[in-house]
Amino acid sequence: xxxxxxxxxxxxxxTRNFGPVxxxxxxxLTIPRGQTVALLGPNGAGKSTxxxxxxxxxxxDSGRAALFGRDPVQAVRQGLVGAMxxxxxxxxxxxxxELLSFVAGxxxxxxxxxxxxxLAQITQLRDRRVDRLSGGQAQRVRFATAVVGDPDLVVLxxxxxxxxxxxxxxxxxxxxxxxxxxxxILFSTHYLDEADERSDRVIVVGRGRVIxxxxxxxxKRVVALTTVSVTVTGExxxxxxxxxxxxxxxxxxxxxxxxxxxxxxxxALAQAGAVRNLEVTPADLEDAFVALTTEDAxxxxxxx
Numbered sequence: 001x002x003x004x005x006x007x008x009x010x011x012x013x014x015t016r017n018f019g020p021v022x023x024x025x026x027x028x029l030t031i032p033r034g035q036t037v038a039l040l041g042p043n044g045a046g047k048s049t050x051x052x053x054x055x056x057x058x059x060x061d062s063g064r065a066a067l068f069g070r071d072p073v074q075a076v077r078q079g080l081v082g083a084m085x086x087x088x089x090x091x092x093x094x095x096x097x098e099l100l101s102f103v104a105g106x107x108x109x110x111x112x113x114x115x116x117x118x119l120a121q122i123t124q125l126r127d128r129r130v131d132r133l134s135g136g137q138a139q140r141v142r143f144a145t146a147v148v149g150d151p152d153l154v155v156l157x158x159x160x161x162x163x164x165x166x167x168x169x170x171x172x173x174x175x176x177x178x179x180x181x182x183x184x185i186l187f188s189t190h191y192l193d194e195a196d197e198r199s200d201r202v203i204v205v206g207r208g209r210v211i212x213x214x215x216x217x218x219x220k221r222v223v224a225l226t227t228v229s230v231t232v233t234g235e236x237x238x239x240x241x242x243x244x245x246x247x248x249x250x251x252x253x254x255x256x257x258x259x260x261x262x263x264x265x266x267x268a269l270a271q272a273g274a275v276r277n278l279e280v281t282p283a284d285l286e287d288a289f290v291a292l293t294t295e296d297a298x299x300x301x302x303x304x
Contacts, residue, residue: 006066006068006069006070007030007031007032007033007068007069008031008032008033008034008035008067008068008152008153008184009029009030009031009054009066009067009153009184009186010029010030010031010064010065010066010067010069011027011028011029011030011050011053011054011063011064011065012028012063012064012065012066013026013027013028013062013063013064014026014027014028014050014053014060014062014063014064014065015027015060015061015062015063016049016053016058016060016061017061022208023046023049023208024046024049024050024053024060024208025046025207025208025209026063026209027046027050027063027205027208027209027210028063028210029203029210029213031184031186031201032184033152033182033184034179034182034183034184035184035185035200035201036175036179036184036185036187036198036199036200036201037184037185037186037187037199037200037201037202037203038187038188038189038194038195038198038199038201038202038203039051039186039187039188039203039205040188040189040192040195040202040203040204040205040289041188041204041205041206041293042206042293045205045206045207045208045293046205046206046207046208046209047188047205048157048188049208050205051155051157051186051188053065053072054067054072054155054186055072055076055081055083055155056071056072056073056075056076067080067081067153068080068152068153075153078108079106079107079108079109079149079150079151080151080152080153081151081152081153081154081155082145082146082147082148082149082151082153082154082155083146083154083155083156083157084142084143084145084146084154084155084156084157084159085142085157086157086158086161090130090138090141090142090145091130092129092130092131093129093130093131094129094130095126095127095128095129095130096117096122096125096126096127096128096130096133096141096144097113097126097127099130099141099145100113100116100117100141100144100145100148101113103145103148103149104116104148104149106149107148107149107150107151109149109150110148110149110150111147111148111149111150113148116144116147116148117144119144119147119174119177119178120140120141120143120144120147120174121140121167121170121171121174122137122140122141122144125137125140125141135162136162136163136164136167138162139159139160139161139162139163140163140167140171143156143159143171143174147178151183152183152184153183153184153185153186154178154183154184154185154186155186155187156185156186156187156188157187157188158188158189158190159171159187159189160172160189160191160194161190168191168194172194172198175198187199192284192285192286192289193285195216195285196216196284196285199216200215201213201214201215202214202215202216202219202285204219204289204292204293206292206293211292211293212288212292216285219285219288219292220282220283220284220285220287220288223283223288223291223292224283224284224287224288224291225246225247225258225259225260225283225287225291226258226259226260226262226280226281226282226283227256227257227258227259227280227281227283228256228257228259228262228265228266228269228278228279228280228281229254229255229256229257229277229278229279229280229281230254230255230257230269230274230275230276230277230278230279231253231254231255231276231277232250232253232254232255232274232276233253236248236250236255239255239257239274240257242257242259242264242265242268242269243261243264243265243267243268244259244260244261244262244263244264244265245257245258245259245265246258246259246260254277262280266278266280
C-alpha cells in the first residue's frame, strides 16, 4: 500500500463523447483504497467507456481522472494497476508460464510466479500453450496477468463470464484473498448475485451517468419493492388500493402485491381478514437493477 492518502480512483465531472453520442456524462465518483466495488449497467450504459477512462485508455473530453493521485497512464506505468479484459489480451504460441513471466517483468515488484498460479487456479496449466486453452482457462490466465504485478488496484471486466459454477466460486475465493491484503478491486459483471454477495459497494451507471451508488442493501431498500403474496378468492381490484402497493399481479388464486411499505400492506391485509398463505419476499438486487435501468427511470442527482 502506498503511503499517500489519495483515493484509489477519482473521476471528477468526466465527460466523453464519440461523435454525437455522449457515452459518459459528467460522471463523478471516488473509490477509497481497500474497497471492492461492483460496476453495473445495461449494455450501452457507459461501463466500458468509464473503465477505459480510469485506466487511461481513453482521454476525457472534460473533467479529470486520477488513480492514487496520479494521471491514470502514469499510475499504470508505475505498476499500481492491473487490468483484466473480458476477452483478448493474450499472446498465442507461448506457454502460460512464459506469458506470465513476460508480464511480471514489466512491473517493479511482481508476485512470485508459483503464488500467482495458485491464486488463479492454473498451476496445472503452467506449461500449456496459451492458444490451446479453453475459454474458462483463458479467463483464469487473464486474471493471472492482472494480479502478477502485485498492483494496488485490480480492474476486472466480466471476470467470471466464461467460468462454470465451481470455477466462479474458486475465482471469488482468490478475490477474497486479494481484498484481505487491502487491494482495491473494481469489477463489472452481469451476474447480479456476484455484485450482491461479493462487493462492499455497488455503482450503477445508465445513460452515461451514475444513477445509484451505495451498498447492495441500501440500493435494494431505496429503489426496489418487496413482494407480498396471499391466496385470494373473489374480487381482487381492492388490493391495489392497499397502503404501499405499487403494482398488483394476479396469478391463479395468488395475488402478488409489489409494495414500497410491506409492513403497512400486511397490516391492511390482516385487518381485512385476507391473510391466507402469506408470503413476503424481499427485493433482490436484480429487482433494483431493473427498476433503475428502465428507460423512464429517473437519474439520481446524488449518491445514496
